[in-house]
Amino acid sequence: MSAEKLSLEDFEPGRRFPLGPKPVLTEEIIEFASEFDPQPMHLDEAAGRASILGGLAASGWHTSAMLMRMMADSYILNARCEGAPGIDLMEWRKPVLAGDTLQGQSIVLEARAMRSRPGMGIVKFRHEVANQRGELVCLSENSVMIRMRPAPEDTIMNSEPSA
Amino acid sequence: MSAEKLSLEDFEPGRRFPLGPKPVLTEEIIEFASEFDPQPMHLDEAAGRASILGGLAASGWHTSAMLMRMMADSYILNARCEGAPGIDLMEWRKPVLAGDTLQGQSIVLEARAMRSRPGMGIVKFRHEVANQRGELVCLSENSVMIRMRPAPEDTIMNSEPSA
Numbered sequence: 001m002s003a004e005k006l007s008l009e010d011f012e013p014g015r016r017f018p019l020g021p022k023p024v025l026t027e028e029i030i031e032f033a034s035e036f037d038p039q040p041m042h043l044d045e046a047a048g049r050a051s052i053l054g055g056l057a058a059s060g061w062h063t064s065a066m067l068m069r070m071m072a073d074s075y076i077l078n079a080r081c082e083g084a085p086g087i088d089l090m091e092w093r094k095p096v097l098a099g100d101t102l103q104g105q106s107i108v109l110e111a112r113a114m115r116s117r118p119g120m121g122i123v124k125f126r127h128e129v130a131n132q133r134g135e136l137v138c139l140s141e142n143s144v145m146i147r148m149r150p151a152p153e154d155t156i157m158n159s160e161p162s163a
Numbered sequence: 164m165s166a167e168k169l170s171l172e173d174f175e176p177g178r179r180f181p182l183g184p185k186p187v188l189t190e191e192i193i194e195f196a197s198e199f200d201p202q203p204m205h206l207d208e209a210a211g212r213a214s215i216l217g218g219l220a221a222s223g224w225h226t227s228a229m230l231m232r233m234m235a236d237s238y239i240l241n242a243r244c245e246g247a248p249g250i251d252l253m254e255w256r257k258p259v260l261a262g263d264t265l266q267g268q269s270i271v272l273e274a275r276a277m278r279s280r281p282g283m284g285i286v287k288f289r290h291e292v293a294n295q296r297g298e299l300v301c302l303s304e305n306s307v308m309i310r311m312r313p314a315p316e317d318t319i320m321n322s323e324p325s326a
Contacts, residue, residue: 036228038235039244052245052280052308060247061231065199068224072201081202082215083255084223090250117215145215 006079007149008121011111019070019129020103024058029098032062045098053095060092063102063138067127071106080147082120089141096137104129109141119148169242170312171284174274182233182292183266187221192261195225208261216258223255226265226301230292234269243310245283252304259300267292272304282311 026045033042037059040047048056058066064087096102109124122143129138189208196205200222203210211219221229227250259265272287285306292301 032228036232036235038232039239039246041246057246059231060249061228064250065195065224065228068222069199069201072199076202083202083204083220086223086255087227087250087253090253092247092249 006075006146008080008111008113008123008146009149010079011108011123011146013108013110015108017071017075017106018103019067019074019105019127020101022066022070022102024066024096024098024100024102026056026098029056029058029062032065033059037061048097053097055095055097057098058096060090060138063092063096063129064090064140066102067129067138067140070102070104070129071125071127074106076144079144082145082147084142084144087140087142088124089139091139092137093139094131094135094137096131100137101132102129102137103132104138111146113148114145117145121146121148169238169309171243171274171276171286171309172312173242174271174286174309176271176273178271180234180238180269181266182230182237182268182290183264185229185233185265187229187259187261187263187265189219189261192219192221192225195228196222200224211260216260218258218260220261221259223253226255226259226292227253227303229265230290230301230303233265233267233292234288234290237269239307242307245308245310247305247307250303250305251287252302254302255300256302257294257298257300259294263300264295265292265300266295267301274309276311277308280308284309284311 041051041053042059045056106125106127111123114120123146124143127140131137204214204216205222208219269288269290274286277283286309287306290303294300
């Protein structure tokens with residue numbers, strides 16, 4: 001556990017973290033859909049064009065997973081993160097089509113210590129993901145468990161020779 | 164578009180559809196995490212055991228994707244489904260660990276015609292997913308767009324020879 005990693009205290013409300021860019025590839029859309037959401041409009045270009053989505057479209061669950069990867073690369077892997085209890089909001093506003101590029105930001109809405117788990121906090125984020133035309137395709141909010149910064153006395157104790 | 168497929172009218176409130184069983188495999192946990200959520204507790208057994216999750220644990224986003232696949236296999240692929248606008252509720256209540264088996268049900272909460280899209284309806288579901296010990300691991304609600312049953316006159320018109 002690196003001391004340089006982001007702790008609860010680093011997630012001040014209003015702080016923004018960039019997401020992406022993430023190109024959305026045809027093969028990835030089909031691969032995800034084959035495993036998790038094998039509906040025709042997520043598997044086949046012609047079926048996608050014939051659907052209300054207007055083209056080969058990523059499953060919304062795939063868009064959500066791509067959001068998670070963008071979060072990981074932007075700040076989660078660099079934070080003292082312990083997982084998440086769920087998703088508070090997930091809106092798939094517009095189709096995410098093959099060839100699109102996703103980009104966006106996570107905004108800290110609130111951060112607080114957990115009463116039930118000493119040393120742990122909850123950070124609530126809003127995630128905004130747009131396509132290459134700046135159209136909002138995905139709006140989400142979720143909370144993540146992040147450890148508080150170790151207290152200075154812990155550091156001192158750890159640096160003392162053991163008895 | 165098969166006439167035998169489930170239409171909006173078939174999703175009466177209270178109707179239940181079984182989900183799973185779906186065994187959760189170590190390789191699948193690691194494969195999903197490598198692509199979408201590469202945090203140590205989703206990639207490595209020892210890191211999982213050292214985390215608050217208590218073992219190699221599926222990413223919550225992976226659990227959500229597995230839920231979608233169970234929905235697809237149970238009723239979505241057999242319905243006149245046109246996609247979903249998002250997720251209303253997604254709670255990851257307990258860790259989903261390698262070796263677990265997921266099973267549950269989707270319950271129709273409400274079904275209604277859409278005003279904005281003639282012939283289309285919205286079905287709101289509650290999804291309950293438990294592990295092999297019957298512990299609720301995932302609770303979710305989401306709405307799905309499903310076409311209404313074709314009107315009889317459409318069928319008659321379609322069966323007439325074209326002028």
